[in-house]
Structure formats: C-alpha cells, structure tokens
Amino acid sequence: MARRERVMRMSVEQPLWRALTAYRLLTMLYAIGLYVSAYEEFVRPWLANGYFAVLVVWTLATLPRVANAASCTKRFLTADLTVALAGILLTPVAVSHSRIIEGGPTLPSIWTAGAVLAYAIKGGWRWAAFASLLVGVANVVQRGAFSRDTLHNVLLVCIASIAIGYVVEVARASERTLARALEIEAATRERERLARDIHDGVLQVLAMVQRRGTAVGGEAAELGRLAGEQEVALRTLVAGGLVPTSRASEDASQGALVRAVEVPDEDQGETRGTAAPCDLRSLLASHAGARVSLAEPGAPVLLAPVAAKELAAAVSAALDNVRRHAGEDARAWILVEDEPDAVIVTVRDDGPGIPEGRLAQAEGEGRLGVALSIRGRLRDIGGTAELVSVPGQGTEVELTVPKVSRGKAGSGR
Numbered sequence: 413m414a415r416r417e418r419v420m421r422m423s424v425e426q427p428l429w430r431a432l433t434a435y436r437l438l439t440m441l442y443a444i445g446l447y448v449s450a451y452e453e454f455v456r457p458w459l460a461n462g463y464f465a466v467l468v469v470w471t472l473a474t475l476p477r478v479a480n481a482a483s484c485t486k487r488f489l490t491a492d493l494t495v496a497l498a499g500i501l502l503t504p505v506a507v508s509h510s511r512i513i514e515g516g517p518t519l520p521s522i523w524t525a526g527a528v529l530a531y532a533i534k535g536g537w538r539w540a541a542f543a544s545l546l547v548g549v550a551n552v553v554q555r556g557a558f559s560r561d562t563l564h565n566v567l568l569v570c571i572a573s574i575a576i577g578y579v580v581e582v583a584r585a586s587e588r589t590l591a592r593a594l595e596i597e598a599a600t601r602e603r604e605r606l607a608r609d610i611h612d613g614v615l616q617v618l619a620m621v622q623r624r625g626t627a628v629g630g631e632a633a634e635l636g637r638l639a640g641e642q643e644v645a646l647r648t649l650v651a652g653g654l655v656p657t658s659r660a661s662e663d664a665s666q667g668a669l670v671r672a673v674e675v676p677d678e679d680q681g682e683t684r685g686t687a688a689p690c691d692l693r694s695l696l697a698s699h700a701g702a703r704v705s706l707a708e709p710g711a712p713v714l715l716a717p718v719a720a721k722e723l724a725a726a727v728s729a730a731l732d733n734v735r736r737h738a739g740e741d742a743r744a745w746i747l748v749e750d751e752p753d754a755v756i757v758t759v760r761d762d763g764p765g766i767p768e769g770r771l772a773q774a775e776g777e778g779r780l781g782v783a784l785s786i787r788g789r790l791r792d793i794g795g796t797a798e799l800v801s802v803p804g805q806g807t808e809v810e811l812t813v814p815k816v817s818r819g820k821a822g823s824g825r
Contacts, residue, residue, distance in 0.1 A: 425481060425580060428533050432478050432526060439523040440471045446521055450511070459506045463499055463519050470495055471523075484534050493531070493543055496524040500550040518554065528573045537577030544570035601792065689714035692748065692755060695724035699731060699746060708748040713755055715813065719793045723757060723813050726797065729785035730759040730809045738763025738807075753815055760808040766801035786811075 444464055447454075454460050470492075477488045499520035504512055506519060518524070524547055532540035548566035618639045625636020692713040700706040715723065727746065734744045742763045749756040786809065790797040795813035 425533060425583065428576075428580065429478060429480055429484075432529055432533060433475055435529070436471055436475070436478065436523065436526040439521065439526055440467060443467070443517075443519070443521040443523050446517055447519070450507075450516070453508050453511045453516070454506055455508050456506045459502060460519060463502055463506070467495065467499065467520060467523070478530060481534055484530060489527075489531055489534060489543075492527045493546065496520050496527040497546060497550045500524065500547070500554050503554050504556070512555065518551070525569050525573070528569055529576060532573045532577035533580055535577070536581040537574045540573035540577035541570065544573050688717075690717045690720040692720050692723065692757075695720055696727060696746060696748065696757075699727065703742070704731065704744045704746065706746045706748075709750045711750070713748055713750045715755055715815070719795075719813055722789045722793050723755070723795070723811060726786045726789045726811055727757055727759055729789075730811075734759075734761040734763060734807075737766075755813050755815070757811045757813075758808060759811070760806060762806045765803040765805055765807055766799075 447460060447464060451457060474488065474492065477483050477485075477492075500518045503518040507516065528540060528543040528547060531543040544566070547569060551566055621639035622636040625632040625634075625639065628636075692715055693708045696706060696708070731744055731746075734742055738761050742761050744759060744761045747758040747760075749758075786799075787797045790811055790813065793813060795811065798810045798812075799807065800810070801807040
C-alpha cells in the first residue's frame with residue numbers, strides 16, 4: 413500500500429517566544445529591585461506600589477500570551493504596550509524631580525523593551541519601529557527634555573527591536589522556502605516510487621504483449637502494435653512527470669525542518685523499524701533456476717523488512733533486464749555477501765554487455781529500468797547501485813545496502 417508523506421514544520425520563532433517569556437519575568441524582578449533600592453526617592457510611593465502591583469499581575473497573567481505567535485494577538489500587544497507607556501509617563505509623578513534630572517530609570521525600566529520585542533517577533537521590523545517610536549516619545553515626555561541619555565536609550569531599543577524583527581521576517585521566509593523544498597522532494601520521491609511500480613508491472617506487460625502479438629501475427633499483431641503505442645506513451649508520461657531533486661531540497665532536508673513519514677497501520681512497524689528483521693535469502697530463493705545461480709551465506713542475511721523487499725525488487729529488475737537484453741538463453745549469477753556493516757548483492761550475466769552511452773540514451777527515451785527500478789530503489793533505502801558493463805563480456809550490477817540504512821524507507825532507527 414502506498415506511503416503518504418507530509419512535512420512537519422518546526423517553527424524557528426518558538427525559541428524567541430520562550431526567550432521573551434523569560435525576559436519579561438527577569439526584567440519585572442529587576443524593575444521591582446530598582447524600586448525597592450531607591451524607595452526613599454519616591455515622593456508618591458503609593459502610586460509606585462499600585463503600578464508595580466499591576467505590573468506583576470499583568471506579567472504573570474499574560475505569560476501564556478507570549479508563548480507563541482497565535483496567542484500574541486494585536487489586542488494583547490496594544491494593552492501590553494499601554495502598560496509600559498503608562499509606567500513611563502507615571503514616573504515623573506511618582507519620583508522626585510532630582511531623580512529624573514540625574515537620569516534615573518523609569519518605573520518599568522527595561523521591562524518596556526519586552527513589549528517592543530513582542531511587536532518585533534509578532535509583526536517584524538515595521539511593527540517594532542512603530543512600538544519603539546511610541547516608547548521614545550513617552551521617554552522624551554517624561555524627561556521633559558531631549559537629552560543625550562534619552563536619545564541613547566531610545567536608539568538602543570529601536571535598533572535592537574528592528575534588527576530582531578528583520579531577522580524574524582528572514583527566518584519566516586526561509587522556513588517557507590525550506591518547507592516548499594521538502595514538499596517538492598516528497599512529491600518527487602512518490603512519483604519515482606509510482607514510476608518504478610509502473611515499470612515493473614504495466615510497462616513490462618505491454619512490452620510482452622507487443623512482442624508476442626508481433627510474433628503471432630494477424631489480429632494479434634494489431635493488438636501488439638496498440639500495446640506498443642501505449643507503452644511509448646506511458647514511458648513518456650513517466651519520464652516527463654519526474655522532477656529532479658534540486659540542490660535546495662537536498663540542503664533543506666538537513667535544516668531545521670523535519671520530514672515525517674505516514675503509513676497505513678499495517679506498515680507502521682516496518683517503517684519505524686519495530687518489525688522483525690527479514691532474511692534476504694528467502695526473498696531471493698525464487699530466482700534460482702536452470703539459468704540463474706544463487707550463491708548465499710549459510711547463515712540468515714537479516715535486513716529491515718522494507719530494505720530487504722526493495723533490495724529483492726532491485727535484483728528482480730536486474731534479472732528482467734538480463735532476460736530482455738541478453739536473451740532467454742543468457743545465464744545469470746547472484747552472489748549475496750553479508751558484511752559486518754552492509755549487505756552486498758551482485759548480479760552478473762554472460763550477455764553481450766551494454767554499449768557505452770546506451771543507459772543515458774534509454775533514460776532519454778523514457779526507459780527508466782536502471783534509473784528507477786534499480787538505482788532509485790537503492791537510493792531510497794540508503795544504498796548504492798554500481799553497474800559495470802564491457803561489450804562482449806556481460807554486465808555486473810553491485811547492490812550495496814548498509815545494515816543501518818540511511819534512507820527513510822528502510823530505516824531501522
């Protein structure tokens with residue numbers, strides 16, 4: 413049954429929201445500490461007490477709001493910035509004038525930056541610029557003059573928040589690009605899997621009908637001709653539907669996005685590696701016959717079920733190529749080697765070999781037996797397929813599958 417793939421997105425913003433949550437708690441405690449240490453300088457401590465009570469309740473009650481982008485709504489951002497601005501504007505009322513002249517901190521102190529950073533993470537650098545501008549105006553108003561210290565603090569908050577907002581926007585764009593790349597790669601692999609199934613079944617049946625119909629003649633010849641036309645049309649469709657995996661997709665698969673494979677219940681154990689290993693020898697035994705010799709170890713050759721099935725299917729495709737291109741009388745030999753870190757299966761025949769450039773020509777014509785049914789299968793389970801052919805000396809296909817497969821299909825992890 414076909415596997416279905418989906419892309420799971422790991423948000424690059426989430427660490428920023430967690431950092432903002434911690435920042436708001438720490439800066440709340442810092443602002444309270446400044447207030448306690450300079451309590452005697454407050455001319456209206458009751459006003460400061462009331463503001464800090466609101467600040468503590470607001471900060472603790474809104475922690476879930478800064479846990480993620482969905483919870484951090486525009487209404488919350490407006491209310492949060494209002495609390496920060498109110499604290500700044502209440503400062504000259506609550507503290508002595510001398511403290512303001514000396515450049516003392518406002519009531520919320522650096523807690524205000526948390527409100528601006530929430531704008532930056534939520535809406536990007538434009539939202540950050542808007543919030544920092546309002547904070548700058550409030551600071552100038554509470555100071556009563558435009559001083560160097562005020563300019564320094566306003567610029568620091570403004571530049572930092574705009575920079576973070578810009579980084580968030582770039583990260584979001586990169587995340588969307590990587591997600592799209594993984595979707596393209598998943599679709600490409602599914603097309604390749606379907607193309608292999610078509611090649612192993614429908615195309616070979618159509619080719620057989622064409623050959624037999626031509627040999628029989630009469631009405632069967634017309635049937636063979638139609639089958640041949642459908643084979644060519646189907647090969648063209650299969651070849652045209654394949655999209656090469658781009659370099660971006662290869663790089664994206666190593667990034668912060670995680671691809672997950674969903675399979676029906678009956679395949680869950682195999683894909684996740686919880687099913688019992690499969691003995692490759694039992695899957696290859698049916699190929700042994702008068703013209704196919706099978707040499708295998710005396711002990712079981714164990715592989716993950718999916719990897720074993722794909723490897724056996726690749727061997728079947730190689731033997732099909734021997735029968736089709738080397739003739740019914742050609743002999744073939746299958747050698748199974750169970751190495752400590754890999755399983756190697758070699759398929760060799762005594763046919764005429766493959767002329768140089770023939771594989772590339774066949775792939776251009778839509779004949780993708782080697783490209784998909786052999787190399788494609790091995791690539792999907794983390795293995796490799798090497799083909800060596802010398803005209804007049806036969807062909808040898810070496811299939812290597814690591815014991816711990818790097819491919820998603822055969823992963824035993």
